[in-house]
Structures are given as C-alpha cells and as structure tokens.
Amino acid sequence: MLNIVIFGAPGSGKGTQSEKIVAKYGINHISTGDVLRAEIKGGTELGKIAKGYIDQGQLIPDELIIDILAKTLDSFQESKGVIFDGFPRTIPQAEALKKVLAERGQEVSIMLDLDVPEEELMTRLIKRGQESGRADDNEETIKKRLVVYHNQTAPLIDWYKQDGKYQHIKGFGLLEDIFAEICEAVDKVK
Numbered sequence: 218m219l220n221i222v223i224f225g226a227p228g229s230g231k232g233t234q235s236e237k238i239v240a241k242y243g244i245n246h247i248s249t250g251d252v253l254r255a256e257i258k259g260g261t262e263l264g265k266i267a268k269g270y271i272d273q274g275q276l277i278p279d280e281l282i283i284d285i286l287a288k289t290l291d292s293f294q295e296s297k298g299v300i301f302d303g304f305p306r307t308i309p310q311a312e313a314l315k316k317v318l319a320e321r322g323q324e325v326s327i328m329l330d331l332d333v334p335e336e337e338l339m340t341r342l343i344k345r346g347q348e349s350g351r352a353d354d355n356e357e358t359i360k361k362r363l364v365v366y367h368n369q370t371a372p373l374i375d376w377y378k379q380d381g382k383y384q385h386i387k388g389f390g391l392l393e394d395i396f397a398e399i400c401e402a403v404d405k406v407k
C-alpha cells in the first residue's frame with residue numbers, strides 16, 4: 218500500500234501534483250477541498266455548514282472532516298493506496314489519520330511538503346480566483362487562509378518529522394521538475 222500525504226500551504230500545487238501522482242502510481246485520490254466543494258454545489262446539509270467556514274477562510278471542524286475521510290476511504294475497493302490531498306490540516310486530523318490507517322493495518326508511507334514562497338502563493342491564488350471564480354480565492358480570504366495555515370497546519374511539519382515520514386519538496390519552478398523530485402522520493406518508499 219502506498220499512502221501519500223501531500224502537504225503545503227493554499228496554492229502550493231497539491232491538486233496539480235496529486236493528479237500526476239495518481240496517473241503514475243494508480244492510487245486513489247482524496248481531496249477534502251474537492252469533496253467539500255461538491256457538497257456545497259449539491260446544496261447538502263454538510264455543504265451549507267462547510268460554506269460558512271470556507272468563505273471565512275477557516276477550517277471545517279475536525280469531527281466533520283474526519284468523518285468524511287473515513288467514509289471516502291471505505292468507498293475505495295481493491296485500492297493500491299491513497300493520496301491524501303488537503304488532509305490532514307491539524308494535529309488531531311493527523312492523529313485520526315494514523316488511527317484510521319492502523320485499524321486497516323496500514324500507515325502513511327511518506328509526507329510530501331510542497332514548499333513555495335509566500336509571494337508566489339498569493340500570485341497563484343489571485344490568478345486562480347480570476348480564472349475559476351473560486352469564492353475563497355480573493356485577496357482578503359487568501360490572507361486569512363495563510364494565517365490559518367501558519368497557525369494550525371504548519372505544526373504538522375514537525376509532527377511528521379517526528380513520525381519519520383517527512384520529505385521536503387521544492388514546490389516552485391517547472392511542474393515537471395517538481396514532479397521528478399516527488400517521484401524520486403516516492404520510489405524510495407514504494
């Protein structure tokens with residue numbers, strides 16, 4: 218089983234690199250952000266709750282997101298592994314992931330930290346907002362999301378270092394160069 222956590226600030230390219238990883242290694246993909254946006258689009262109860270947080274640049278409460286994660290994992294059949302994109306974002310979420318995987322006799326193989334300078338993140342997200350119209354990709358909300366990232370999510374870097382799973386990846390430059398560095402790291406744990 219190849220279980221990859223793809224990690225990084227908003228706009229660090231998690232979704233883009235995840236698609237390439239899925240195509241190469243044939244594993245399943247869970248993007249919690251995509252799941253939440255689909256719920257919002259579908260007008261579900263969960264979507265209504267999620268929208269309130271996302272529009273404010275805040276995280277969805279841990280219990281809700283952990284529940285989504287467990288359900289999505291159980292929907293995969295004969296899986297070769299999973300890439301976790303946008304999850305975990307807090308230490309309780311990382312602990313929950315460890316537990317959910319352990320219950321299935323598995324563990325995280327590697328955590329890839331896509332490291333991108335802050336000015337580059339701002340530029341990418343503002344551009345994405347203009348092109349896709351994603352409601353949380355506006356300057357004010359982006360700034361809030363970056364603060365949330367630093368306060369609640371970045372502590373996971375040390376958490377995964379202590380867990381022996383951490384791998385730094387230079388997250389800016391050519392897409393192909395970033396992907397090559399990812400593959401080199403993944404091939405060592407596969």
Ligand code: ATP
Nearest residue numbers: 227228229230231249250271275276277303304306
């Ligand atoms: P990227 O551009 O690298 O894909 P992102 O931060 O722009 O990352 P998403 O991962 O799509 O975008 O997340 C969008 C929003 O969904 C977050 O700002 C947050 O409100 C909510 N969300 C997504 N995943 C989680 C999670 N694991 N815990 C709590 N909230 C989450």
Ligand code: MG
Nearest residue numbers: 231232248250
């Ligand atoms: Mg994404």
